[in-house]
Amino acid sequence: MNEQNVIPDELRWVRGRPGDRLDENRPTVKAIGRLLKHGETDTVRKLLRRWHPRDIVELLVQLPLKRARKLFLSLPPGPAAKVIAGLNDDFRAALLEDATIDRLIKLFDSLDPEDAVDAIDELPEEVQARLLPHLRDFGTISELMTYKEDSAGGIMTRKFVVVPPDWTVDQVINEVRRHANRIKKLSAVYVVDADRRLTGYLKLRDLLLHPSERQVADIMRTDYVAVRSDMDQEEVVRITERNDLASVPVVDADGRLLGRITSDELQRVVRDEAEEDLHLLSGISPDTRPDEPxxxxxxxxxxxxxxxxxxxxxxxxxxxxxxxxxxxxxxxxxxxxxxxxxxxxxxxxxxxxxxxxxxxxxxxxxxxxxxxxxxxxxxxxxxxxxxxxxxxxxxxxxxxxxxxxxxxxxxxxxxxxxxxxxxxxxxxxxxxxxxxxxxxxxxxxxxxxxxxxxxxxxxxxxxxxxxxxxx
Amino acid sequence: MNEQNVIPDELRWVRGRPGDRLDENRPTVKAIGRLLKHGETDTVRKLLRRWHPRDIVELLVQLPLKRARKLFLSLPPGPAAKVIAGLNDDFRAALLEDATIDRLIKLFDSLDPEDAVDAIDELPEEVQARLLPHLRDFGTISELMTYKEDSAGGIMTRKFVVVPPDWTVDQVINEVRRHANRIKKLSAVYVVDADRRLTGYLKLRDLLLHPSERQVADIMRTDYVAVRSDMDQEEVVRITERNDLASVPVVDADGRLLGRITSDELQRVVRDEAEEDLHLLSGISPDTRPDEPxxxxxxxxxxxxxxxxxxxxxxxxxxxxxxxxxxxxxxxxxxxxxxxxxxxxxxxxxxxxxxxxxxxxxxxxxxxxxxxxxxxxxxxxxxxxxxxxxxxxxxxxxxxxxxxxxxxxxxxxxxxxxxxxxxxxxxxxxxxxxxxxxxxxxxxxxxxxxxxxxxxxxxxxxxxxxxxxxx
Incomplete structure (x- = not known):
């Protein structure tokens, strides 16, 4: 096939392995950078067709920003959406800077509302205003955006599994099965009463340990720690660190379950808050980015x-x-x-x-x-x-x-x-x-x-x- | 009973609930502080006998350091060990400052080797040298201490579940059951070959989703990302963030599984590294603590x-x-x-x-x-x-x-x-x-x-x- 002649041998990407990962891929990064420089975006896109989104993220991070942007904008919305969910906020905002509204609409429509909200938050306000009404999940996204960006509600995900206390272990397992593909970082199932108030939780391992006919109410853990949706994210981190939690449920003023905050979100908050302190102490506005124009x-x-x-x-x-x-x-x-x-x-x-x-x-x-x-x-x-x-x-x-x-x-x-x-x-x-x-x-x-x-x-x-x- | 007369009503501790937690407990903290000030350590100890370690941690953090130390040193080794595992490094080091070697030996003998290593790392070197030979887990602890403190090996835990690829889901579930109480933050089961080399992993939910007779090799995920034990912790965080991982396995140079790094440990590293930058930029040595003498x-x-x-x-x-x-x-x-x-x-x-x-x-x-x-x-x-x-x-x-x-x-x-x-x-x-x-x-x-x-x-x-x- 012709394609084989076009793609040089050095373009084989080595999957992430400990330690040697970056070095082995350096020639590939350089070659792809060269192709992009010479306008061969189509060749590169063909090349990346079978790549795992994670590898594309890895490649983008190593390319000069200008070329990374060019490549990112040429990806089809599907892969682009998967890539964007795996990027950190700063880099994402940098990549999206040149995107047109049409492109953004397609992109965010292929994302989960939560991921979309995170990315939309990073866009300039005038772009947000023009973009939002055109999105498929306009309602959900607008609702999520009412939470203050740095509050528990603003960083929670609404993807979680919730069960009533009178279910059996078997029913819970079926519910988990139903949601498994949609939910990342699932470590606990929450138990709520008829008013959707949080009453307890089950760790996934509890489901493995108990016979399938046992009732949730008998085995659920009630020593849960939850946070209110209006709590500041810094306070959320303090509570999770002190209680040694990997994730934490979010409730409203009446104790009704709204969502949960995952471990990677907590990690991001820790980094953001520390960076904010560093910025303010050094005399820079908190939202300063390393690649600012x-x-x-x-x-x-x-x-x-x-x-x-x-x-x-x-x-x-x-x-x-x-x-x-x-x-x-x-x-x-x-x-x-x-x-x-x-x-x-x-x-x-x-x-x-x-x-x-x-x-x-x-x-x-x-x-x-x-x-x-x-x-x-x-x-x-x-x-x-x-x-x-x-x-x-x-x-x-x-x-x-x-x-x-x-x-x-x-x-x-x-x-x-x-x-x-x-x-x-x-x-x-x-x-x-x-x-x-x-x-x-x-x-x-x-x-x-x-x-x-x-x-x-x-x-x-x-x-x-x-x-x-x-x- | 007499005890009821001694303990005033304000000493009832309110369990952590979102938001209002700290305020409601303030009178209790003050009352306990007063009791400690007047040398009533025994009364306080009796009072805390049925408290959850998490609440004791919460109480300690709110007391003035001097009284927190007094109270901590008066706790029996068992509860003290549970409390110490839930503290952050700085505060732990501050609390342990006055402890005698005998007291430290009793304390660390009641801890898991990994938790002990973390706490021992924070002690002054001369105390470490005097303490180590007396510990029950001397061998394991010394081995763990050979890893550089800020390397993947230094922050990993050796508590994890590992299975061979020819086991069935049912066998794996039994193995998880066997370890469940010993292991915190269990989110994945690792699959290794006969040489103990990492070949894949299963998320806990995979065990729920597949029939119990399926073989591990058929359902395991092979897109794992592992880190080498000598990798710097900062690089570990970068890899986990980029790949959106909650925890990551640690391997040696030959790919053999040594341990895993949990989400809370990653969160701690993010905070520590950011603090280090802040310290260095402000002209303070990186190991500065807020309560330094x-x-x-x-x-x-x-x-x-x-x-x-x-x-x-x-x-x-x-x-x-x-x-x-x-x-x-x-x-x-x-x-x-x-x-x-x-x-x-x-x-x-x-x-x-x-x-x-x-x-x-x-x-x-x-x-x-x-x-x-x-x-x-x-x-x-x-x-x-x-x-x-x-x-x-x-x-x-x-x-x-x-x-x-x-x-x-x-x-x-x-x-x-x-x-x-x-x-x-x-x-x-x-x-x-x-x-x-x-x-x-x-x-x-x-x-x-x-x-x-x-x-x-x-x-x-x-x-x-x-x-x-x-x-």
Missing amino acids: VLGIVRNRLPWLLAGLVGATVSGSIVGSFQQEIAAAAILASFIPMVMSMAGNAGIQAATVAIQGLATGTIWLGDLPWRLGREVLGALINGLAAGIILAAVVLIAGPYIGIQEPALLALTAGLALAGVTLLAAVLGATIPLLLNHFGIDPAMATGIFITTGNDILAVLIFFVAATAIYL | VLGIVRNRLPWLLAGLVGATVSGSIVGSFQQEIAAAAILASFIPMVMSMAGNAGIQAATVAIQGLATGTIWLGDLPWRLGREVLGALINGLAAGIILAAVVLIAGPYIGIQEPALLALTAGLALAGVTLLAAVLGATIPLLLNHFGIDPAMATGIFITTGNDILAVLIFFVAATAIYL
Whole structure:
């Protein structure tokens, strides 16, 4: 056949095996990339016809984004839908960026409503508005979309098996059989009463262990932990981690079963929440993506840079108000970077520890006095150590670079550094806890604000110390 | 009975129900805390005798650490072991801090070897060395401890069900039944050949769906994804996420089945890896805990503060080398905070995005030219915007605060800010990718180093610009 001549030998894809997987497929990825570059999309599509969706996902992730998008857009809706369900949110959004509305309609109509909702959530709002009315499952999807994206309802799946307590094991097994192909990650069957209120659950293994004529009510487990649909996803993760659960049922205010949250969804939430903290602390908007376009770089980062600039302008004004002192001893300006750097770093260190402690639930407010005591003492030691080192450097280098009264300058710099470190650490440790107490996301308001707040304090403390001791 | 008089009504613990759980138990937590404070440990222990371990965990987490430790140390080894298996690593380590070796021996002897290994890993090395030889499962535990802590082998459990391909469904069900109580999170049965090499797997539901006399070989799934025991845990998570797996089998170099990694373990790894990145970027050692003692605050933070101080000293020296210029125009010193803040923030923003992209696998090196192009353009826009704003502020405020030649100073400050932002973003985006290319953990070497490296560049660029344009 002709096709065999067209497809080079290196295009044989090696199925995922531990360790050697990526390396063995590198030539294939390169070859397919080349074909796509030369516009041979049809050849590639033919080639992929018998591939498992998982392998196509693997290939897409390894291609340059531009070619991955080209390839993805050329896949028929069926395989494309299977591929899209296996992608992570960021990559999915990147791949869908260029898709037309018609293409999106076909794609989402081949997906389960839940998978469709997840993917639609990632689309820009104007695309959503144009797309939604055309979808086959418009009703279900709209209903699912009423849940807040980061609430238990927003991350649950409605695919689960539910049985009444008066069924027998045999009936339950038949029900599982009926749903088996439709449901991923099935680990438990839920038991509900006549009002659909959750009353218990059975693990799949319970079905294997008990005789087929036993009644559900006799063998069901009642020590279930459920979450309310309006619960924040971060709280959901905290509950599942503390109770060592792989998945968790979601109920409404009356205890009626609405859905369940699977283990892979929980894993995704853990990653997303951690990333959000990382973003906020680094001064980037939480929805920043690694492959963001230029406009995203501006929108997600400029506001934080400007916020930092405002703070720095205040620091600058403080420095400016000490112009006479600086004109009298220009060497003082050399210490601005040192005190600013220490203040910024010590503050962000303490804030990170506090924020992470709040996120993982290992900080108790009952423990606050102890915590702050430790923080103060530790910061004092760190500040004194850094202060002594800087003072020593000034004392030793002073005579060589013509510093007047090096001992006084050393005392000034050392004391200012110690004081600044102490204060920055205390503020860094307290502010996140305070914000959390008032229901504000501590990561949100920390980051750049703690850094620049401390910068301001730092130059102030330094110049006050310099005026008092050195000048 | 007397006991009823001793135990006040508020001590009734409400089992976990969605949402209202924590609030309803707050009086109980307070009352128990009070009892512990007054040394009534025996009363509390009696009270907890019938409590579910999960509720004791819940109680411990809500008590101040000091009292939680007191209570935990007073629990009998059996319940204490059950409690300890349900705790997260940090909290466990905090609780065990005061425990005697004898107490630890009793505790770990009541745990499964795997749970024991996890907890022992968190103990200080000198305690491990004294403890290990006394444990009942010394052999197994030592063997498990040979795997690197953050490798697939280090996080796997050896509790799983394995069957040969010639068994019938009925035989497999019996095997599951035999192991059911011992194994948590059982979702699949693995199929191995005579050499114990992994050849396939069955989901539990497959056992329900097929007639009991069918042979395993006929119905087993062969599209398994396994990981090698020496694979890094971060790579394991990437593979499971990409393949949408809840758990994954672990094999040795010859493909022999060694264990499996469960969904909750994967979730823990995701959290730990994200925390590690957050820590490193914030300038804290990766093993920092929110409840670290004073010595930990010094050990985990001082080295990074000093590294920052070294960089800042270089910045300070550069400022110092422009002493004459500063003496001539002290206003120049006011701009040090602005350029430093912009450089630090823009650098850390770009670095965070790059590091996160590397961690989640959404950055492809094949995409590098595009990525950098976007980053340069975005940084240029951000830098110009900030530069124009700062220049406008100088122009407007200049006449009022007696700045000489405000137009030239505005030009200097604006240009320097734009240039610094551009350079900082490019370095921030490239350095993590370069480090990753050479096999160094990018989060490790970024954080404070990018910030201070950019600080140095920032003051240099600013003073060079000032000398050229303003003076």
